[in-house]
Amino acid sequence: MRGVSLVVRRGRITVVLGPSGCGKTTLLKIIAGLVEPDEGKVLFDGKDYTRVPPEKRGIGMVFQDLALFPHMSVYDNVAFGLRVRGVKEEEVRSRVREALELVGLDPTMYASRKIEELSGGEQQRVALARSLVIEPNVLLLDEPMAHLDYKIKQRLLGEIRRLQRLLGITTVYVTHDQAEAMSIADEVVVMSNGVVLQHGPQREVYERPLSLDVASFFGEANLLEAKFAGIEGEGLVAIRPEDIEINPEEELDVVYEGVVEDLVFQGPLIRVDVRVNGNQLKVLVGRREFYKLGVGVGSKVRLGWKISDVKGAKAAR
């Protein structure tokens, strides 16, 4: 990892998105103080925390394997951070109660349970409660959903976002899953090979990716070799599947003809794979619109888009 500089916005959720082994987890461990950076600094509110040991950083961290203490009850797991701080047992009790309620676990039902008796989703909630109860300045989450089923993952992502909004806690969330990133991020940091490719509000990163890599890593993108009148030079450009219109009624900047090769039903959206001059373009259409279009596999269609929707032409390689 080199030249990584990351400024996290207070009170927002920053998602660090990158493929496995790109250095995301190491970055998080450096923030937590569990790994010493070879060089560089960790600042909180402008103060240098680089040499501060992890226990003095006031950080809450949820680990990929959760790292719940298997020899303690749910209650003792959540109480751990408070007891270490010498909080009185009376206050510990009420704060553990609150924390469990906050994450949606009934304290009377769960407090005395053993960790191994809980489901994956429940363990996830306990890990969250344990790191929130100490009222950390920063909450770090390291692929916390990696081992959960799709539906449970969706529900928990919603709850983490709700909690974060409620508590206003500065949050850094690391994942390789762009769908997870989409569901939860305010800000997105796209990483690759230990380098930050782009950092910004997620809508901005999606709408104005600085490179083709970002365009195709955060969201889907069709890559095209192209030469346009409006843009200088020649190279690769990216166009998002939902920015392509099928059989457009209005006049558009770019229009191709092609044949529908495959239809992939994706629930609210239908993906239409269209072969155009030997390339396959993926087009996303809303379910309702799609029915109106009345195209099927083998249909001839016209595809069109606006020059303004073309992404990443700058970084053409």
Place this chain on the structure above:
Amino acid sequence: MRGVSLVVRRGRITVVLGPSGCGKTTLLKIIAGLVEPDEGKVLFDGKDYTRVPPEKRGIGMVFQDLALFPHMSVYDNVAFGLRVRGVKEEEVRSRVREALELVGLDPTMYASRKIEELSGGEQQRVALARSLVIEPNVLLLDEPMAHLDYKIKQRLLGEIRRLQRLLGITTVYVTHDQAEAMSIADEVVVMSNGVVLQHGPQREVYERPLSLDVASFFGEANLLEAKFAGIEGEGLVAIRPEDIEINPEEELDVVYEGVVEDLVFQGPLIRVDVRVNGNQLKVLVGRREFYKLGVGVGSKVRLGWKISDVKGAKAAR
């Protein structure tokens, strides 16, 4: 598992979708002959295969952990099924070559590689080649993408679909991930607790779920307590987030007023969480439409939908 009856359509991809532990994998192992069913039969083309050992069933199976032979090269892995059948070494060579090319691996580069030297995606392709080279009657895939990164998963799902279309092979794909199911399925079987909840073409299961469980397990659904003029009785109904319109221009059957609580940017779609009478409704809007709407957190909005879009009212509990 009880009362499970599954008829798989020839030449199509049938996805068995269900949460962990619902019996999906056991079902697949019964089809493959690796587990004997307590009762019931396995038929291929009307013939009873229940007592036929796995090696005589002509099945190709890709396992969750891939189960590539670690002591053999890529070539020997793919060649295994052919050699067992006594195919001559000359023919083995050409067919292994073809199979590797089919899954997008250059034979000259990959044939002699060790399994452990390959990336997760490459191993996936070898496993696919190994099960396709024997020209099986049925291809079984047991959560084959479980350990892959998002982007690689997307690419491989597309390729499996392409290969299936090319070879016309009857395929059964097991997963807990509805997004995976959406990307690849022709037919969907929704399972829960060892029971098949619904089976049909994926569009039909999505558009006409037989129960609220199916509606919320395959795709997203808002569950509402409701009493409508058009429908008898009272109970829970489901409405899909993309079927709700925000500030509708036309006259709709149901209209509520509410306040926007959160906006979740999901790329091509924006999810608008609206609080209505103490319930939160999730609404999905296309990116472009959303910009036209001009709503933000705190905006008052009207929500409306058509009675015909309400799902699962039948199965109200």
Place this chain on the structure above:
Amino acid sequence: MRGLLRAYTFVLMALLYLPVAFMIVNSFNEDPFMEGFRGPSLRWFELALRDVQAAVGYFNSFTVALASGLLSVSLAFLAAYAVGNRRVTLFDALAYPPIVIPEIAEAVALFMMFHTVGAEMGWLTVMIGHTAFNVAFAYVTLRATGVRFENLENAARTLGAGGLRTFKDVVLPLAFPGVVVAIAITFLLSFTNFIKTLFTTGPGFYTLPLLIWNRAKRPGVEEFTYPNALNALFVPLVLISLSIAIAYTVYVMSKRKE
């Protein structure tokens, strides 16, 4: 085929237990020489209860084993903790060989070393001799059961616990079962050791295996040296070993099921 294999396994396991079963049955045999079963009797156990030498042997074996078990596990725990979270290290490579070096070679070497430095042979030299071997065994056991828990220690640190607090509240409780197992194993190895004890002991100090050895050399010369009198002496030793082994197995099985 499958049934045949299972039957075979049963027979094999039964054969493994044959010598022990033979010994236990004969300890209840009225006949002193096992020339046949002459009827059930407790005479050898009654004899054992009056056997002052055997009591001294058991006591000496026990104190040496307990001291060696505790000492070797303490020494090994420190080393395993120092090695840290890395999965395999040079030290792991170094710890195996001493376990497989022929015991008689090590015994002779220890004898010669003690002799060379002029140590007085007895309880202490025996205990040190046992510990020399037990440390390696305890180290390997503790490395396998774990004395470091990287992720859990990290979690404790981020929750505000310093190094000592983390050690006390996380490392120790989690390492504890492994420590008990290591003490049990080293205790057992020491308790039942013969060769090394023989070479490192001095006049007047003997453990139970040495006593039995002495008596077994002159069978039937006096009442205490009848074969079945020896069998009766073995029984408690064997039962102690079996119960530790069974406790260990149950522990391992319960861990794996989790």
Place this chain on the structure above:
Amino acid sequence: MRGLLRAYTFVLMALLYLPVAFMIVNSFNEDPFMEGFRGPSLRWFELALRDVQAAVGYFNSFTVALASGLLSVSLAFLAAYAVGNRRVTLFDALAYPPIVIPEIAEAVALFMMFHTVGAEMGWLTVMIGHTAFNVAFAYVTLRATGVRFENLENAARTLGAGGLRTFKDVVLPLAFPGVVVAIAITFLLSFTNFIKTLFTTGPGFYTLPLLIWNRAKRPGVEEFTYPNALNALFVPLVLISLSIAIAYTVYVMSKRKE
């Protein structure tokens, strides 16, 4: 603190090797009694080369160990294969105790059994005695390294391989390293065994540990029984053990790194 702990570990490991180092150094010592180092010499190795009894001892130890290793691993492999893919079974629970039963108790029991059935004591009884213990060890080792590979066997079956073909092409090659390890361990245990050999051998048959034992009892009575002559005899034995142990450790380390 961390440096101190590491230094401690180094010292501990060094101490573990002290007896062996002491023995090897003294085997090159001109002095017969290790009363001090009188200068380097190969005289004890030259003596060992002329030592017909030692050659016979080494040879007997080798044949017994090889036979016992192969036999016990074969028996144990069948049992481990029969037990199948289940992670923990009753058989696993049964296999541990025989390993920890005091060797001297088992040795006496074996002696009495052989005596009772009127077996002629010698190579065969020694080999069977070793195997009785080694089977349990081999079984535990093979269960740990694995002789069943459920998913890979399933994969082979779906690819069209029958049971035998799957065994030959998948199970055997994958189990092979574990089999080699098990043979090495049981070979070593047998090669260096003393007590059980002593109790199960008959007149005229001796292994290397028995020979050394006999000579160690009367140090300096003749040239062959000088302490440093014994040390020289040990050296090959110790080197064989160390190299097997190191090979084993390297193998385990390479597996873990994968």
